Amino acid sequence: MSGPRYSTKLIYGSLPVVDDDAPSLESEQSSFCRTIFDAVESTWHVSRMRSDFWACRAWFDRDEAGYDTVVQLEDDLFELVRTALPDLIKSASARRLGALAGSQLWAEISDDVTAAERPQVILVGDIFREVMISDLPLLSDTDFPNTPRHDISVIDDYVGLVAGTIWTVAGKELDPAHVQLALKTMRIPTPRLSDPSGYNARTGAFMDELKVLTSIPPHPNVMPAPVALLTVCDYGSEQEAQRLVGWLQPVFGNFFEFIHDSKDIGAERRIKYAYELCCGVRHLLKHGHCHTDLGLENTVMAGLPPNDRVIVIDLEPWSNYHNKNGPAAPEVEGHWIVGTDKENGSVTYSECPSHPVWRGADIYTDWASMSEALERLTVFGIGSMLSVLLKIRLVFTWENPAPLRRNFQLKQPVVIGDDPTRDAWEGSIPVEVRELAQRCCAYDPRERPLLDDIVERLKKYSTL
Numbered sequence: 001m002s003g004p005r006y007s008t009k010l011i012y013g014s015l016p017v018v019d020d021d022a023p024s025l026e027s028e029q030s031s032f033c034r035t036i037f038d039a040v041e042s043t044w045h046v047s048r049m050r051s052d053f054w055a056c057r058a059w060f061d062r063d064e065a066g067y068d069t070v071v072q073l074e075d076d077l078f079e080l081v082r083t084a085l086p087d088l089i090k091s092a093s094a095r096r097l098g099a100l101a102g103s104q105l106w107a108e109i110s111d112d113v114t115a116a117e118r119p120q121v122i123l124v125g126d127i128f129r130e131v132m133i134s135d136l137p138l139l140s141d142t143d144f145p146n147t148p149r150h151d152i153s154v155i156d157d158y159v160g161l162v163a164g165t166i167w168t169v170a171g172k173e174l175d176p177a178h179v180q181l182a183l184k185t186m187r188i189p190t191p192r193l194s195d196p197s198g199y200n201a202r203t204g205a206f207m208d209e210l211k212v213l214t215s216i217p218p219h220p221n222v223m224p225a226p227v228a229l230l231t232v233c234d235y236g237s238e239q240e241a242q243r244l245v246g247w248l249q250p251v252f253g254n255f256f257e258f259i260h261d262s263k264d265i266g267a268e269r270r271i272k273y274a275y276e277l278c279c280g281v282r283h284l285l286k287h288g289h290c291h292t293d294l295g296l297e298n299t300v301m302a303g304l305p306p307n308d309r310v311i312v313i314d315l316e317p318w319s320n321y322h323n324k325n326g327p328a329a330p331e332v333e334g335h336w337i338v339g340t341d342k343e344n345g346s347v348t349y350s351e352c353p354s355h356p357v358w359r360g361a362d363i364y365t366d367w368a369s370m371s372e373a374l375e376r377l378t379v380f381g382i383g384s385m386l387s388v389l390l391k392i393r394l395v396f397t398w399e400n401p402a403p404l405r406r407n408f409q410l411k412q413p414v415v416i417g418d419d420p421t422r423d424a425w426e427g428s429i430p431v432e433v434r435e436l437a438q439r440c441c442a443y444d445p446r447e448r449p450l451l452d453d454i455v456e457r458l459k460k461y462s463t464l
Contacts, residue, residue, distance in 0.1 A: 322360070390433070
């Protein structure tokens with residue numbers, strides 16, 4: 001393959017616009033322009049399997065073959081869009097009345113070339129004010145009455161991109177107590193999200209998460225309620241209604257990256273983090289919310305060691321099951337039939353006598369009335385998280401090896417001496433904690449501890 005190949009008619013990514021005279025994308029004051037390539041949905045790729053499939057820079061190790069080509073392609077795309085930005089802003093200004101303050105523009109790389117044989121960058125539109133306006137949730141005057149609202153125009157700067165739908169923003173009219181805030185928005189429709197039913201489900205989950213955040217009492221290990229809602233006015237509606245763009249929340253650190261990249265986090269601190277995670281999950285369950293997407297990836301950290309704490313995030317309620325940090329629970333795989341006793345209403349478990357049938361598609365909906373079953377299911381996920389967080393080996397004798405985390409999750413019992421380094425590390429974790437984590441992942445759901453018991457047993461390790 002010779003030279004860069006550009007994607008055709010796919011999303012390049014959103015470009016921040018703070019006003020009609022947007023600052024240059026080369027500004028050293030903002031990391032946005034470089035981070036966007038590593039975080040937005042991939043729209044261009046590099047060949048790995050002798051095909052024209054390109055992958056974004058973040059997917060590559062620096063030592064991997066092809067990395068330099070990917071970097072060059074990224075820089076070419078950066079220069080292409082940087083050069084086109086003034087015309088994109090001019091086009092956006094001509095299509096609407098008023099300023100573009102707070103806008104994000106959606107652009108495409110076209111296969112039509114200029115006289116200089118360069119691909120053209122075509123404006124699709126202002127993402128929230130034009131492209132997505134009819135898909136954004138409507139807000140009535142009585143919705144979320146205790147949460148302040150701002151029009152998106154209060155954003156003065158998109159400082160950086162935290163993740164695909166979370167931006168670090170700043171604005172002089174925003175809460176002065178926060179130097180910067182994070183804006184969480186809806187996911188922008190892409191070809192993979194073109195199915196209306198799938199996108200409607202995401203819209204519903206987005207609103208449901210907001211309802212959870214604004215209704216659950218505060219807890220130090222749970223994402224706090226939004227600082228404010230951000231809206232746009234739908235001028236095409238009869239009442240010029242407000243539509244929800246997203247909400248502003250404090251900026252937190254990435255806990256998953258922290259524990260993955262830090263080599264000097266000792267056993268005591270890791271157990272403290274485990275205790276905090278369990279406290280957050282228990283608080284959610286006590287107030288009627290079962291976290292349906294539990295995993296270390298859905299955590300953040302507030303503060304800096306030794307005064308840091310872990311916070312559970314991403315509270316969208318989903319009906320389907322997946323375990324981010326380990327295999328599926330046996331009752332999800334169909335090894336157990338779960339029901340309720342007709343006389344006393346207690347949860348019953350009976351082992352499946354025939355071929356197991358996957359039950360994860362709507363398990364959180366189907367089991368909504370069985371709080372104990374949902375708690376024991378959640379505890380299995382917590383056990384999987386503990387194996388990764390504490391770096392301890394757990395055994396899943398019934399499971400196929402494929403979904404197990406290498407080195408941490410085993411099908412066969414641990415043989416002391418096979419891995420002296422890991423033996424030594426696990427020796428620094430109290431036996432009580434290791435046994436507790438293994439019980440959380442018990443094949444029989446009835447043998448798993450409940451969250452009150454887990455929190456009580458870990459409490460002694462909560463202070464350093």
